[in-house]
Amino acid sequence: MPLAATGELVAEAAESRTAVAAFNVITLEHVEAVIAGAESADAPVVLQVSENVVKFRYGRLLPLARAATAAAERASVPVALHLDHVQSDDLLRQASRAGFSSVMYDASRLPYEENLTATRAAADWAHAQGLWIEAELGEIGGKKGEPPRDAHAPGARTDPMEARGFVADSGVDALAVAIGSSHAMTTRTAALDHDLLKRLAASLGVPLVLHGSSGVPDGELRAAVEGGIAKVNVGTALNIAMTGAIREFLAASPDAVDSRKYLGVGREAMARTVTGLIGVLRG
Numbered sequence: 001m002p003l004a005a006t007g008e009l010v011a012e013a014a015e016s017r018t019a020v021a022a023f024n025v026i027t028l029e030h031v032e033a034v035i036a037g038a039e040s041a042d043a044p045v046v047l048q049v050s051e052n053v054v055k056f057r058y059g060r061l062l063p064l065a066r067a068a069t070a071a072a073e074r075a076s077v078p079v080a081l082h083l084d085h086v087q088s089d090d091l092l093r094q095a096s097r098a099g100f101s102s103v104m105y106d107a108s109r110l111p112y113e114e115n116l117t118a119t120r121a122a123a124d125w126a127h128a129q130g131l132w133i134e135a136e137l138g139e140i141g142g143k144k145g146e147p148p149r150d151a152h153a154p155g156a157r158t159d160p161m162e163a164r165g166f167v168a169d170s171g172v173d174a175l176a177v178a179i180g181s182s183h184a185m186t187t188r189t190a191a192l193d194h195d196l197l198k199r200l201a202a203s204l205g206v207p208l209v210l211h212g213s214s215g216v217p218d219g220e221l222r223a224a225v226e227g228g229i230a231k232v233n234v235g236t237a238l239n240i241a242m243t244g245a246i247r248e249f250l251a252a253s254p255d256a257v258d259s260r261k262y263l264g265v266g267r268e269a270m271a272r273t274v275t276g277l278i279g280v281l282r283g
Contacts (some may be wrong), residue, residue: 003069004078006102007132007173009044014207019281022046022082023274024235026053029267031068033238035075035276036267044078045274045281048233049100050085053096055166061091063240065098084233092122095131102132104176104209108139112162116170123171134209134231137166138178157196160203167206174231179224185215186237192220194227203230209233214240218280232281238270245269 006022013020023034023045038045047068054061065081072079083095084105095103105122107115119135126133138158158177167175177200180192190212200208207230213221214236221232245265250256 001073001075001078003072003099003101004044004080005132006046006080006082009078010132010174010231011047012044012205017226018027018283019210019225019230019232020044020046020053021274021278022048022084022231022283023232023238024048024050024053024065024084024233026056026239028064028067028071029263030238031064031071031174033242033267033270034274035071035077035079037271038077038079038278039075040084040271040275041087041278042077043278044080044081045064045278046059046082046231047072048082048084048235050235051083051087051091051106052085054091061094061098065100069099069278089122091127096128096129104134104136105172105222106136108136112166115229116166118162119166119170121228127171132173134174134176135170135172136176136211137163158200160199163200164203167204168266172206174207174209175204176211176233179210181210181212181216183212185212186236188215188217188238190215190217190220192216192224194223197224197227197229207231213237219281222283223279225283232277234277237273238275240264241269 009020025031027273034047049064057064068081073115081100083100085106087091087106105119107118123133130131139156156178179197181190209231210224210229211233213232213234246262249262249265
């Protein structure tokens with residue numbers, strides 16, 4: 001089927017008090033695993049390509065984007081394509097030409113007024129291109145290349161009143177909020193601030209997004225969806241599944257040289273992870 005629109009999937013999830021799962025992909029095996037896992041769960045899904053992944057792929061967006069589009073168009077469930085954590089305006093302007101229906105513009109590293117100014121300009125451009133746009137307010141932390149941030153430090157969490165003004169003045173369609181999760185966690189030990197989430201959901205008129213969800217236990221994820229999160233971003237959990245499966249395969253078959261063998265088990269492990277996490281979000 002044709003590529004779905006991220007904004008429509010998120011709006012449908014928010015309306016039904018569920019959340020759409022959004023998985024960050026690095027290789028074609030990631031793409032195929034996410035789609036296979038979503039098909040097993042019979043649920044829509046978002047494929048996310050981050051700016052860091054574009055840098056890893058020699059700075060070229062189109063090869064992975066075209067592969068993801070081709071795979072998505074053959075899926076039996078709705079699949080959307082989202083450009084994630086974009087800081088480069090040049091990369092932002094490649095989004096619509098590469099098949100993306102949405103972008104997360106990340107100026108959260110900047111002081112509030114500079115974040116707002118940059119995000120407002122990005123939102124104006126995105127909307128002129130028909131793109132849905134997400135931003136971030138607060139200190140989620142953990143992204144490659146960022147200075148260390150403590151997700152539990154005073155002032156790190158998203159302030160509801162500040163967020164309300166930010167959404168109104170920037171014109172974004174969704175907001176990633178800092179409520180206790182952190183990017184790149186390899187243990188599922190994050191404890192979310194559900195009272196803060198409740199206040200944010202009551203203050204804002206746009207869907208809320210949870211980043212750093214790989215480190216959030218199932219119960220906390222489910223509670224976050226019930227509290228108003230409509231889009232859940234997952235990346236590290238896929239890499240943990242893939243790497244673990246490949247390590248186990250190579251330990252058992254040290255003479256193996258055919259990459260299809262170990263990439264295949266890695267892909268299957270990621271697909272199982274996708275199906276399981278979607279099940280958690282859907283309750």
